[in-house]
Amino acid sequence: MTCKYYVTSRLPWREISQASLQVEHLKTILEAGAIRRHEAYNEVYPGIVISDEATAMSSYVLRSLGITHVLNTAAHDYGLDPAIDQRYSYGAVRTSQSFYNHLSIKYFGIPAVDIVSYNLSRHFNEAAEFIDEALRKGGKILVHCQMGISRSATLVIAFLMIKKQLSVEEAIKTVRMKRFIYPNDGFLRQLCQLDERHRSARRRTRY
Structure with a gap:
């Protein structure tokens, strides 16, 4: 399946409908997954743990998991991102580098909000670099938002x-x-856009 992301209503309705169908396809994958219940944290890939807010703020759990890096994708510093309306601050997790200094954990915060109109893709590369850095150094990274x-x-x-x-x-x-x-759905569409860019790059390389 090739995902496409259409962002203007002037495109033909057929194309907009196709984009919606592609998001629906990804949602069927999500709904068919193995884990049926929501847990506080899970190691989803070697060295990568996704968690909720409570886990990210528990020194005991962080130590027990051997966490060396934390990526907060719901950071509270909205001053860095004027596109975010202050009324969404209820979804923020108020941590910082100083919060983790006593654990010798390296911290990185991204002030994103969980709404379909938010452009999370602007953070894809910097988040990927931070996660990759943690794994290359033999560390273990906790990636969290409010609910994970x-x-x-x-x-x-x-x-x-x-x-x-x-x-x-x-x-x-x-x-x-x-x-x-x-x-x-907005985040799923942005992942589709990323997928299409990668497919296009591979096609150009092939030819």
């Missing part, structure tokens, strides 16, 4: 696509087999 279902899952899926060359379907299946996740 949408924002954090989307960025881990993007990492698997960017750094491990998985298709969007393969990346979703990899994560979904280990954790209950459900990125919003």
Whole structure:
């Protein structure tokens, strides 16, 4: 399946409908995954743990898991991103590098919100680089948002696509087999867009 992301209503209705169908296809993969219940945290790929807010703020759990890096995809510093309306601050997790200094954990925060209109794809590459850095150093990274279902899952899926060359379907299946996740439709469309760029690049390389 080739995913396409259409962003203008001036495109033919048939193309817009096709984009919606592709998102629906990804949602069937999400709904058919192995893990049926929502858990506080799960290691979804060797060295990568997706979790909720409570796990990210528990020194005891972080130590027991051997976490060396934390990627907060729901960081509270909205001043860095003027596109975010302050009324969405209820979904933020208020941590920082200083919060983890006593654990010698390296921190990176992305101030994203879980709404379909938010452009999370602007953070795909920097998140993938941070995750990759943790794994290359032999570390273990916790990627979290508030519930560990949408924002954090989307960025881990993007990492698997960017750094491990998985298709969007393969990346979703990899994560979904280990954790209950459900990125919003806007994030799924952005993953489709990323998948299409990768397919196009491979086609250009081939010829």
